Amino acid sequence: MIKVSGLTKDYGARRAIQNVSFDAQQGEIVGFLGPNGAGKTTTMRILTGYMPPTDGEAIVAGYDVVEESLEVRKRVGYLPETVPLYNDMIVFDYLKFMGELRKIPKVDDRVDEVLEMVGLFERADGYIGNLSKGMRQRIGLAQALLHRPEVLILDEPTIGLDPGQVVEVRELIKEIGKERTVLLSTHLLNEAQNICDRVLIINKGKIVAEDTTENLQARLIGAERVVIRVRGESDDLAQTVKKVKGVQSAEAKEDGSVEFEYASGKDARPEVAKQVINAGYELIELRPIGMSLEEIFLELTSADAKKK
């Protein structure tokens, strides 16, 4: 459904993305992870036909984004990062306007339907300018869903939503992703883990890794990290933990807790708990900590540097 090869885009002298290649199949949700300015939005804008690439080729829904831009745009739903909306328009009128541009039959019924999907049916008669950021986000999503697009491109779809809405929107995206192709960008690792079948990590305009989130984490660290906390004094806690079989390293933190690592697949937690309690501590917390996106980046970019 999406096939990108050798995509490059220059803004003047600055190269925004370089030689980006990937593909996405129907019924697949692909996450685009990367820090600010990594080239996520640029890539998405090229795929939606908003701007042409400097070099390379992209086929979306069977059409070339440069040569057959209009055909691509008919088949793509797009939620831009900033969710640009007309503040002085009524919600219903806005969606109807976008629907008419996309020549949707029975547009009024369809607008009601998508408003229902994003849970804003009651606000249909209100002005867009009076909506909260989360509601605007959902109007943007409604706009992207209007014409039942084959490919959905969402730039930071859950940003600005409150936790309940985040769950709802994620469920909605998962539902849509069953039959269609979804490409979404995010900087939240747990979001990518939660909804994406596959993740592309992009840094400084280049794709540095492409895999499932579980594989990425496992491949990168090869170890699980856990934080342990006890009540009261914990001076020798790190020493106690370090002695346990299977623990690779243990480090005391300033707040009194201790972080330790063990090899993936060889769970050392039960043994650690036992030893800590035997040593007379009152165990109050034993919590795994995932690798943060920043750490994954550091890992990937430093791995990159080492190769050179």
Place this chain on the structure above:
Amino acid sequence: MKNIWTIAKRELDNYFNSPLAYVVAFSVLLPIGIYFSLILWVGAQQAMMGGPAPDPSPMNWLFVFLMIFLSPALTMRLLSDEARMGTLELLLTAPVRDFELVAGKWLGAFVFVLGLAALTLVYPLVMHNFVSPGIDWMVVLSSYIGVILVTAALLALGTGISAIFSNQFAAFFVTLGLFFFLWFMVSLPANYLTNGGDVLNYLSIATHFSQSMNTGTINLGDIVYYLSLTALGLFAGTTAVEIRRWR
């Protein structure tokens, strides 16, 4: 082509949702109304002394003259505001050609001004009933064709300039400056030149209207002039939108 009308319709709604449309309508209809009553009053005085019957063409001249100043206000935010708010991104990723977007914006403003012009038809109608044997409707028709062509050209140029800027006030002043130049300045040197003056006169927006269509003569040259300006404005706007994509 349906897209052009969809965009034009939204733009029309937008005019009536903002005070701008009412301010422009007021600024056009009030002076023309005052002017009309003055013409009637002077006409009545002259008629007592056997002078000529009043003629409605000065009012259309005033309409076009006011449009020089007011149409930049109608076109300034058409595309510049879309760029500033970022909504251009949505329109440019919808299945709409760049030309359809620009032409739709222009059409919205054009239909609004046509509505205003239609309202001024009441004056020739009133005048027709005051003078005997009535006014020359062919002159009125020619004059209104002129009004339609001039406003089409002015609004197209304004729309084109609006596509270049992201700031509506920059668009406003550049448009106003261009119109001022084309209306007053371009033919000024013509009086002092021994040859070449005709070319400058041809470039002036004013001469094609006030010396030709508003007096009841329609030349092919006048029509070509205004239609070329309209095409130029829409073409410039489309190109500006395309350039935005590449940046």
